[in-house]
Amino acid sequence: xxxxxVQSSLIAVICSAAMAVALLLRARKSIHLRFxxxxxxxxxxxxxxxxxxxxxESALVDHLSLVAGGMVVLAAGFFFDALLxxxxxxLSRIRLVIRVGACVIVVMGLTPxxxxxxxxxxxxxxxxxxLSLHAGNMWYQAGKMDNxxxxxRLRYLTYAGLATLAMFLLDLLSAFYWAIPAIGGFAVSIxxxxxxxxxxxxxxxxLHEVLGRAAVFAVLALTLAGIYGALIRWAGDxxxxxxxxxxAATSLTLILFDPLRSAxxxxxxxxxxxxxxxxxxxxxxxxxxxxxxxxLAPAVSCVLDRLYESKRATCVSVYLLDPARWEFVLxxxxxPQPALVIGxxxxxxxxxxxxxxxSPLFRDNVQRQLLQNRRQGTAAPSLQNQWxxxxxxxxxxxxxxxxxxxxxxxxxxxxxxxxxxxxxxxxKEPYSKDEVAALVKLGEQLAVTVQNSQVVAVLKERxxxxxxxxxxxxxxxxxxxxxxxxxGAAQTLxxxxxxxxxxxxxxxxxxxxxRLNNVVKEFLEYARPFQALLTPVDLNDVVRKTLQLFQxxxxxxxxxxxxxxxxxxxxxxxxxxxxxxxxxLLINAKHAVGTKGLLRVRTQLLAADAQGNESDSxxxxxxxxxxxxxxxxxxxxxxxxxxxxxxxxGTGLGLSVCQRIIRHHRGRIDLHSSNDxxxxxxxxxxxxx
Numbered sequence: 173x174x175x176x177x178v179q180s181s182l183i184a185v186i187c188s189a190a191m192a193v194a195l196l197l198r199a200r201k202s203i204h205l206r207f208x209x210x211x212x213x214x215x216x217x218x219x220x221x222x223x224x225x226x227x228x229e230s231a232l233v234d235h236l237s238l239v240a241g242g243m244v245v246l247a248a249g250f251f252f253d254a255l256l257x258x259x260x261x262x263l264s265r266i267r268l269v270i271r272v273g274a275c276v277i278v279v280m281g282l283t284p285x286x287x288x289x290x291x292x293x294x295x296x297x298x299x300x301x302x303l304s305l306h307a308g309n310m311w312y313q314a315g316k317m318d319n320x321x322x323x324x325r326l327r328y329l330t331y332a333g334l335a336t337l338a339m340f341l342l343d344l345l346s347a348f349y350w351a352i353p354a355i356g357g358f359a360v361s362i363x364x365x366x367x368x369x370x371x372x373x374x375x376x377x378x379l380h381e382v383l384g385r386a387a388v389f390a391v392l393a394l395t396l397a398g399i400y401g402a403l404i405r406w407a408g409d410x411x412x413x414x415x416x417x418x419x420a421a422t423s424l425t426l427i428l429f430d431p432l433r434s435a436x437x438x439x440x441x442x443x444x445x446x447x448x449x450x451x452x453x454x455x456x457x458x459x460x461x462x463x464x465x466x467x468l469a470p471a472v473s474c475v476l477d478r479l480y481e482s483k484r485a486t487c488v489s490v491y492l493l494d495p496a497r498w499e500f501v502l503x504x505x506x507x508p509q510p511a512l513v514i515g516x517x518x519x520x521x522x523x524x525x526x527x528x529x530x531s532p533l534f535r536d537n538v539q540r541q542l543l544q545n546r547r548q549g550t551a552a553p554s555l556q557n558q559w560x561x562x563x564x565x566x567x568x569x570x571x572x573x574x575x576x577x578x579x580x581x582x583x584x585x586x587x588x589x590x591x592x593x594x595x596x597x598x599x600k601e602p603y604s605k606d607e608v609a610a611l612v613k614l615g616e617q618l619a620v621t622v623q624n625s626q627v628v629a630v631l632k633e634r635x636x637x638x639x640x641x642x643x644x645x646x647x648x649x650x651x652x653x654x655x656x657x658x659x660g661a662a663q664t665l666x667x668x669x670x671x672x673x674x675x676x677x678x679x680x681x682x683x684x685x686x687r688l689n690n691v692v693k694e695f696l697e698y699a700r701p702f703q704a705l706l707t708p709v710d711l712n713d714v715v716r717k718t719l720q721l722f723q724x725x726x727x728x729x730x731x732x733x734x735x736x737x738x739x740x741x742x743x744x745x746x747x748x749x750x751x752x753x754x755x756x757l758l759i760n761a762k763h764a765v766g767t768k769g770l771l772r773v774r775t776q777l778l779a780a781d782a783q784g785n786e787s788d789s790x791x792x793x794x795x796x797x798x799x800x801x802x803x804x805x806x807x808x809x810x811x812x813x814x815x816x817x818x819x820x821x822g823t824g825l826g827l828s829v830c831q832r833i834i835r836h837h838r839g840r841i842d843l844h845s846s847n848d849x850x851x852x853x854x855x856x857x858x859x860x861x
Contacts, residue, residue, distance in 0.1 A: 181221045182218075182222065182357070184215065184360050184361050185218045187365070188214045192215075193208075195207055195208060195211075196208050203255065206251040207251055210250070212247075220240045234287045235281050235282060235286050235287075238277060238281025238296075239277075239281040241299045242275070245270065246271060252306055253267055255310075255370075267309070273298065300337065300340070300341055303340075307330050307333045310326065313326075329370065332363055335359070339360070342356050449606070451482050451610075452609075455614045458478040458614055459616075459618075462614075466624065466628055467625055468629075471622075471625070475618055476490065476506045477506070479506070484594075484603075485506075486596055487593075488592070488593065489502060489510050489575070489593050490504055490590060490592055490593075491514060492589060497515065499518075500526070508575060510573060510575040510593065514526075514570065519566070519573065521570060522566070522567055527587075527588050530581045530583050531581070532578060532612060533567075534578055535571045542564040545564055576594065576595055577596060578593070578608070578611070579591050579593050580592040580611045580614075580615040582615045583615065583616055584616075585623075588619075589622045592611070592615050652689065655685050658681065659682060662685070663682065665678055691825075706837070707747075708743070709745045709747045709750065711742075711743055711775055711794060714747055715773060717751060719773070722758050726762065729767055729768040730765055730770070731769075731771070732772075733773070735775075737777060740776075741777060741792060743858065744838075744858070749837075752830075752833070753830045754796070757853050758771070760826070761796055761797070761798035761800070764801070765798050766800070769799040771796075771797070772798075773794075773796055774795040774797075775794050777791075777859060778793055791858060792857050794856075795852055796852070797849075797852040797853075802846050808843055811827055839855060839856050839857040840856050
């Protein structure tokens with residue numbers, strides 16, 4: 173009675189019912205309901221098999237076994253169609269053949285011929301053939317998937333299904349009195365658990381996690397069963413001791429369950445997935461190593477080298493947020509070069525996700541969501557679906573540009589300071605959950621290092637400026653006094669009483685003294701600590717007063733166009749320093765156009781966008797544009813560096829001072845230039861609303 177066949181069938185009945193109920197208690201989506209029907213149909217089939225062991229040569233059992241077998245094929249068809257549909261694969265025409273064949277088996281099971289041996293054998297063989305068609309169709313459809321990791325996961329599911337089907341065939345042969353062990357119930361139970369984990373994880377199938385859970389489940393079940401069995405057997409026929417031992421065994425199980433499961437999971441990971449465990453351990457060691465870094469560049473190099481040398485990434489890169497330009501800028505990379513800049517204008521969806529969401533972003537998840545959006549848009553077009561489709565397409569484009577299978581935001585205590593991107597073209601499996609968790613932890617440590625390096629850089633800059641300020645006092649005394657004496661002595665000479673060449677040399681002396689005096693003045697101004705009284709300022713009023721002063725020196729051959737937006741909000745600033753910045757930009761623009769050209773000055777309010785994105789909202793903008801030849805790329809990169817100049821008589825401090833003033837006003841100054849449109853300086857300041 174309690175032979176291997178009965179035990180195998182009983183295990184299949186219990187596990188199929190338990191897994192169907194467990195999934196339906198968590199969620200009731202369409203695919204979950206179909207899995208419940210598939211699992212319960214398998215349980216019903218094995219229940220009929222148990223009845224056949226009790227009621228020998230029963231005609232009713234013969235009818236029920238064929239009906240239950242046909243229902244298994246039919247339920248399997250509906251479930252695997254939904255699974256392929258969720259994977260973004262088109263449904264095959266073969267499903268119609270399978271469903272018709274399943275209906276034929278059910279109908280034949282209700283006819284009187286179902287009791288004949290050869291009819292039952294033929295129909296069960298036909299059912300096995302239909303289930304094999306399911307597996308073959310799934311393997312074929314998996315080959316159409318663009319994502320390699322998803323393709324391999326689906327094929328793993330196919331291979332496991334074929335192996336289970338082979339075990340199921342042993343049950344059929346055993347049912348027809350062949351001397352073959354009936355172990356198909358055990359195999360079916362494992363396969364159902366395999367599918368259950370597929371539906372519970374966020375991605376299609378994480379083989380690392382599934383195999384780990386299966387091993388843990390098996391060992392945990394055997395261990396707890398041993399504890400129960402030992403205590404219950406000790407009780408024997410004594411009812412009081414039986415209930416006491418049952419309570420003791422249950423309590424012991426509840427106490428040991430969590431620590432035993434954790435220990436078994438670690439053991440299974442080390443045994444079956446040593447590569448992933450080693451990688452996660454290396455990531456944790458790298459995070460601890462980051463603590464000793466103060467400067468940013470060595471820390472970034474350390475992270476990139478460790479990740480690249482681990483053989484788990486063919487391309488790895490680090491991007492850091494530039495608050496002034498409001499974009500992520502590539503700091504360093506290993507492998508093929510990704511995009512240099514990910515900004516709110518070039519790739520707004522990826523930029524917004526990293527900055528606002530702060531959670532890891534998986535490329536395979538985005539691809540799957542994109543396929544689902546396209547399929548839903550074809551079936552039932554809607555405005556929301558079209559918007560989601562555009563969002564996912566833009567997000568995927570950004571991931572392709574940064575060469576990322578996974579993006580890990582560098583989440584600091586207050587905000588995101590950058591992100592880490594990894595891509596691996598060599599492995600078939602994506603990053604496991606343990607690896608992702610270790611990457612997130614490494615990203616948090618790198619974010620702390622980035623913020624610490626920024627604080628150190630600010631302190632170094634403060635010390636440098638303090639030393640520069642102390643030195644400037646002595647410089648003013650040591651340089652200005654001799655300059656004043658030289659200029660005074662030169663001016664006492666009368667050029668009219670000197671030969672022409674000597675008179676020209678006298679003028680050169682005076683001009684050079686004035687130029688050196690101007691250099692000292694600007695140097696002192698740059699080195700002096702920022703001091704300003706910030707009050708509400710009308711930027712349009714600043715522009716008007718500056719233009720009144722500037723227009724006196726503007727030749728008639730240069731046209732000046734002014735466009736000021738009315739009712740512009742005020743900004744918090746120092747009007748005198750803002751006029752100094754604007755005047756400096758206008759003088760540079762006049763030099764850029766030469767003797768003839770066009771200057772444009774424009775103000776506007778950049779309001780919040782339609783999505784309410786506050787990154788570019790409520791800023792007052794000032795544009796100073798010229799029609800000159802533009803600034804070469806190699807000059808643009810250095811234009812705000814102190815003492816860098818392309819003018820023969822320039823000091824190289826004008827734009828540096830302008831940038832310093834604007835930054836202290838919590839704004840930004842930017843440069844856009846080309847040979848066709850000239851040069852445009854953009855100043856953005858926070859508006860007071």
